[in-house]
Amino acid sequence: GAVVSQHPSWVICKSGTSVKIECRSLDFQATTMFWYRQFPKQSLMLMATSNEGSKATYEQGVEKDKFLINHASLTLSTLTVTSAHPEDSSFYICSALGPDGDEQYFGPGTRLTVT
């Protein structure tokens, strides 16, 4: 149980375009999901907390107009990287707060490369 999927697993896009990443909880409802960014050989940096039916809460330094988050249902949150630039290239991982309310279950991640 408590499986989280992400789509796509990898994506290459051109500078200036937008990319949408989906995060789904497959076998449980997740009122809260999280979006992280991970650079090679570095830690997970929390970008934002996504709550179903309300606006996301962004961490300090994360541009909300650039990283659009939508949590429209109890099983789906999306992250849209708008006007992507090469410096946005990274590994984006989502997680969902599990049924017990403490544990976070991570998706497999999406590797974004902006050329």
Place this chain on the structure above:
Amino acid sequence: GENVEQHPSTLSVQEGDSAVIKCTYSDSASNYFPWYKQELGKRPQLIIDIRSNVGEKKDQRIAVTLNKTAKHFSLHITETQPEDSAVYFCAASRGQGFSFIFGKGTRLLVKP
């Protein structure tokens, strides 16, 4: 702001030896401390966690200890095996909320 320090950044042990990774946190209100294992290119997997009302927790070869006074918690892996090789992250809840602050990770290498 909240911070989690993790040491060492790399750790190399011989198969069968023990490995210890240490973390300190700054937010005295943190009440949940998970440990994640991440293999290259894969998602982080929860391996053990501890809540602030418990001092120690053990699951087979893995144990975690928590010292709330010192704001310090540690991961102990005994009888290490090559498949334990991975990056390990500690994390602390932000206050009593649901979001985490992660440590920078420890790259563990178990030599056969």
